[in-house]
Amino acid sequence: MFYDHVLASLLANNKQWAADVQKAEPAFFEQCTQGQAPKVLWIGCADSRVPESVVTASRPGDIFVHRNIANQFHPDDDSALAVLTYAVEHLGVTHVVIVGHTHCGGAAACHAAAQAPADPAASGTPLARWLAPLTALAREGKLGVAELVEENVKAQVRNVVRSAVMRGAWEKGRDVWVHGWVYEIGEGTLRDLGVSVGRGEAEA
């Protein structure tokens, strides 16, 4: 049987956590099996330093989550679209939050790539294709890395706002919002960029 201390540690931690929760709140897990009703969808980065439920001290059941490289929402990406559809139409979340973060490896890579002329030969891997829009954003705006992190979040907010899922929800009169935040890794704090869009403010 396979053994590795990293995995053994995760499983042992989980066993302790489950026992602690069971003792402190005996009905919690049973309640979880009845369904989920999160009010928030978090679209964030896969970066290990930004686990949404830890940094917001949230409980299982609070936040529906999609995490990918550099917190992207590409308009033609079935993975993110499926998450948004399920969250908004099936679960009825009221807030979609795009969360970028400082010290983002994806943003740094795009910033570096933007300093050099566009190289078609370098776009052959999934990662290069995935980061192409972000690299283009860096190149167009001649942005520094910190600015790029913020402009990236704003661009993803725009992408979500323009999606058929959001437009459909707003047409039906749903009171659902899209927001852009940045997590400061060096401080541990979340910052609202103040670019929220709701039903009344969505573009025609």
Place this chain on the structure above:
Amino acid sequence: MLNDHILAQLLAQNKHWAAEVEKNDPGFFKQSSIAQHPKVLWIGCADSRVPESVLTASIPGAIFTHRNIANQCHLNDDNILSVLEYAVGTVGVRHIIIVGHTHCGGVAHAWATAHDKVPHEHFANWGDHIPRMLSPETPLSRWLEPLTEVARAKPELSVEELGVANVHAQVMNVTRSKAVQQAWTEGHDLWIHGWEYHLGTGRLQDLHLTAGRETFEGPSAIV
């Protein structure tokens, strides 16, 4: 209403958490900003009830994380392929864990679509969250099509058995990815695992589907 109590509460909880961490472990955030060195990539479900770092009591920096509907790894999906490429090639994780869970809505929807019915007795333990058959040609139905195909091919599987078969299939997909095959060709010590999270008990279960370099029989990457 803009910034209703839900978001204000999350931000307040974050502020409190950050202060507590800095108090108990001064310099933690400054250290975090230097680099990340997670050993594990978690490929799990977007389900709000399965937050990897809470279930495993892990601190920020421990687990590189990708979460989507029904913990899929489609080999034509740049979203997950870029995660694999970055996690394996740049971050250098040693373990990739695909984590499925009981009471998965995505699995239930795929099952319902394949069986063309939503029999309540099959979802007796699902509370009031009864899945529905999906209308075809939407991003969600396209996303769940591979899983729906597995349900069609194995109609004898119950919803929860389909969930476990799903984890098995995704482990196979990850082993076939170019990122993993390349790492194994280069001799890296990289392991792929399949786990199941049991909502009713809060417990993670190793399904013993582990694949490593020794199970690699030669270049056979699809993408």
